[in-house]
Amino acid sequence: MTVQLDKQSKVITGNAAAAYAAMLCRPDVVAAYPITPQSEVVEQLARFHANGVLDCEYVPVEGENSAQNVVCGASMAGGRTFTATSSYGLVYMYDALFNTAGYRAPVVMVNVNREPPGIHAVCSGQQDMISTRDTGWVQLIAESCQEILDTVIQGFRLAEDHDIQLPVMINYDGYYLSYLAESVEIPAIEDVDKYLEVLKSQPQRPRLIPGQSIGCGSHGMGMGYVELRRRHMDAMERVKAKVDDIDASFAESFGRSYGGQVETYRAEDADIVLVTSGSVTGTARTVVDARREAGLKVGLVKLRLFRPFPVQQLSEALKGKKAIGVLDRSIGFGWNCGPIFMETKALASQIGIVPMLSFIDGLANMDITKEHIDTMIDAIYDASQGKDYQETTWLP
Amino acid sequence: MGFIKENEKHIFETEASWSDASEHLLCLDTGDWRTERPVVDQDRCNGCGFCVLYCPPQCMLADGEYFKADLAYCKGCGVCVKECPKQAIKMIPEGEFADDSAIG
Numbered sequence: 001m002t003v004q005l006d007k008q009s010k011v012i013t014g015n016a017a018a019a020y021a022a023m024l025c026r027p028d029v030v031a032a033y034p035i036t037p038q039s040e041v042v043e044q045l046a047r048f049h050a051n052g053v054l055d056c057e058y059v060p061v062e063g064e065n066s067a068q069n070v071v072c073g074a075s076m077a078g079g080r081t082f083t084a085t086s087s088y089g090l091v092y093m094y095d096a097l098f099n100t101a102g103y104r105a106p107v108v109m110v111n112v113n114r115e116p117p118g119i120h121a122v123c124s125g126q127q128d129m130i131s132t133r134d135t136g137w138v139q140l141i142a143e144s145c146q147e148i149l150d151t152v153i154q155g156f157r158l159a160e161d162h163d164i165q166l167p168v169m170i171n172y173d174g175y176y177l178s179y180l181a182e183s184v185e186i187p188a189i190e191d192v193d194k195y196l197e198v199l200k201s202q203p204q205r206p207r208l209i210p211g212q213s214i215g216c217g218s219h220g221m222g223m224g225y226v227e228l229r230r231r232h233m234d235a236m237e238r239v240k241a242k243v244d245d246i247d248a249s250f251a252e253s254f255g256r257s258y259g260g261q262v263e264t265y266r267a268e269d270a271d272i273v274l275v276t277s278g279s280v281t282g283t284a285r286t287v288v289d290a291r292r293e294a295g296l297k298v299g300l301v302k303l304r305l306f307r308p309f310p311v312q313q314l315s316e317a318l319k320g321k322k323a324i325g326v327l328d329r330s331i332g333f334g335w336n337c338g339p340i341f342m343e344t345k346a347l348a349s350q351i352g353i354v355p356m357l358s359f360i361d362g363l364a365n366m367d368i369t370k371e372h373i374d375t376m377i378d379a380i381y382d383a384s385q386g387k388d389y390q391e392t393t394w395l396p
Numbered sequence: 397m398g399f400i401k402e403n404e405k406h407i408f409e410t411e412a413s414w415s416d417a418s419e420h421l422l423c424l425d426t427g428d429w430r431t432e433r434p435v436v437d438q439d440r441c442n443g444c445g446f447c448v449l450y451c452p453p454q455c456m457l458a459d460g461e462y463f464k465a466d467l468a469y470c471k472g473c474g475v476c477v478k479e480c481p482k483q484a485i486k487m488i489p490e491g492e493f494a495d496d497s498a499i500g
Contacts, residue, residue: 104412165411206414216414228413235411 003053007188014177017145017184018084018110018170019044021152023054024192025108028079031059031070036122037174038086038112045082064089068096068107075105075167076216078207080156083107086174087114087128094132100167101136103216104232106159106205107167110152113278113329114174115364123365124174126278127330129306130339136232138168138239139307141277143258145182148172150256153192154246162202163238171306173329175365176279187254195253236308243305244313261310263302264317266292270299272380273318275326275344277303280368284327287373298377309343315350323355323384325376329362337392355383361395372396426453430472432487434465440484447476447485 005024012020019041022030030049034042048054057074061067064085071081085093090111100107115125129139138158142148151170159168172178208214244260251257265285267273276284281302291298301317303310318324328338335342341358348356359376362368372395383389408414436447441462448456448463452475455466465476477485 102412206410206412214414214416216412224408224413227408231408231411 003048003051005053005189007191008186010184010186011181012145012184012186013040013179013181014142014145014148014172015040015112015179016044017149018152018172019048020184020186021149022082022084022108022110023048024187024189025080025082025153025156025196026189026193027054027056027082027108029057029059029071029074029081030054030083031061031067031074031081032083032085033061033064033067033089035064035086035089037114037124037178038084038089038110040178041084041110041112045084064092065096068093068100068109071107071109072096072100072103072105073208075100075107076103076208078205080160081105081107082109084110084112086112087116090128090132091116094135097132097135097137097167099217101232102228104165104235105167106165108152108155108159108170109167110148110170110172112174112178113171119364121364123363124176125329125363125365126171126173127363129169129171130330130332132169133307133339136166136236137307138164138166138236138305140168140170140243140305141303142170142172142177143277143279143281143302143304145177145180145184146256147258148177149184149186150250150254150258153187153195154243154250157196157199157246157250158239158242160199160205161242162205164235164242165205166232166235166239171278173279180279185254185256191253195250239308240305240310240312258304259302261305261313262317263304265300265302267299267301267317269297271297271322272377272384273299273301273321273324274373274376274380275301275303275314275318275324275340277306277327277340278329280327280329280362280373283368283370284373287370287377290370291374291377296377296381298381303340306340311347311350314344315347318344318347318351321351321354323357323380324351325357325359325380327359327361327368327376329360329368331360331363341392355380355389356391357383357389358392359395360392366396368395425468426471427466427468430467430470430490432472432474432489433467433470433493434472434474434476434485435488436462436464437484437486438462440482441480442482442484444481446479446481450475450479 115121326341332339337358
């Protein structure tokens with residue numbers, strides 16, 4: 001199979017889009033372990049490597065913990081690195097996720113959302129990603145195959161930026177996007193080179209060099225630890241504006257953009273708003289259009305950046321609304337609501353006290369249908385009219 | 397590369413905790429954790445260097461043809477005593493030394 005590296009339009013799956021994007025960014029080291037529904041990413045990268053189009057060190061590791069440690073080490077040696085995982089694989093590399101983030105190693109990883117262990121479900125759901133939210137990684141969520149490809153490229157630009165130096169996890173729904181084939185614009189490799197060229201002009205990161213006695217990760221006693229944690233958090237805060245900038249410069253180079261941290265859809269003049277993330281946003285847009293036709297002033301806000309949480313952008317999008325609903329494809333144990341709902345509710349001081357409703361739907365591949373979205377919008381509307389409402393609703 | 401210590405604060409020159417091991421790896425005076433110190437009997441020692449290889453923080457230093465522990469860092473774990481094929485190293489309680497200083 002010859003792989004074309006010119007600009008092209010191709011019908012490919014979300015997994016293939018992730019693999020194409022990683023290949024186009026010319027990583028130095030790829031290490032990943034296959035797991036459903038991510039396996040195709042690993043297979044495709046292995047194929048690119050075998051065909052010679054992906055000139056990298058390809059490490060066939062024996063598990064995800066090794067995968068994360070290999071890319072972390074390679075990144076600390078100065079390399080551009082990529083890995084991919086899902087669910088059990090993500091939690092198997094849990095300790096290594098902290099290492100990579102703590103070392104400020106700019107690894108780029110795709111996590112294909114799937115329910116984690118416990119109730120064995122080889123099914124889609126965002127619980128895996130949610131469970132790693134405090135590891136210090138940047139977390140982005142993509143909605144379509146095209147957005148997967150574009151966000152992976154943006155991910156390298158973000159992770160390796162000298163102001164950031166953080167690992168980036170790009171999440172997309174397993175099954176719904178991993179195996180969905182749709183038309184994807186694949187940019188020419190020279191154009192991706194050009195887009196990432198700015199990184200070369202930035203000061204070099206410190207790196208491990210054989211024979212030199214430098215290291216990283218020690219000296220975390222007392223104030224050293226506090227100092228580094230503070231720096232890490234400051235870098236996280238810088239991510240927010242950087243995501244907007246990178247998305248804007250991506251639009252200049254490739255003609256596509258996704259709104260940066262959050263994307264709003266008919267939200268500006270809306271009375272009520274639904275907050276979504278990932279592939280379900282497409283369904284929600286269709287329902288919002290239909291309800292608008294019927295005269296209901298409803299809008300949509302898609303969360304694209306989950307870590308750091310886009311406090312300012314999301315507050316601005318939600319300010320002045322009469323009621324807000326948040327759709328979660330995971331659950332927040334201990335809060336009796338969805339995790340993204342819980343975090344959105346924390347914006348109350350910025351957006352004011354209005355009815356806020358948590359919808360838990362789409363766990364373990366349960367389809368979030370148009371009817372479900374209609375039910376949510378009805379409930380948000382009723383709450384906006386001063387009716388009693390239930391804070392958390394499980395659908396179906 | 398490393399950090400500057402200002403009173404209680406560590407100011408790192410890099411985003412992460414990068415540092416030069418030759419300057420900073422042994423920056424903590426772990427010697428004061430020690431309750432016993434390794435003492436080399438040079439009459440028994442054949443200079444094989446096993447103690448150097450096995451010492452976890454690598455603080456067995458050259459002492460002419462023999463070896464001695466760097467007492468500023470040696471935690472007194474006793475691995476060198478266990479590994480010495482000539483039984484040339486003994487752990488002696490800190491209290492038995494006149495200097496009475498764990499740092500040595």
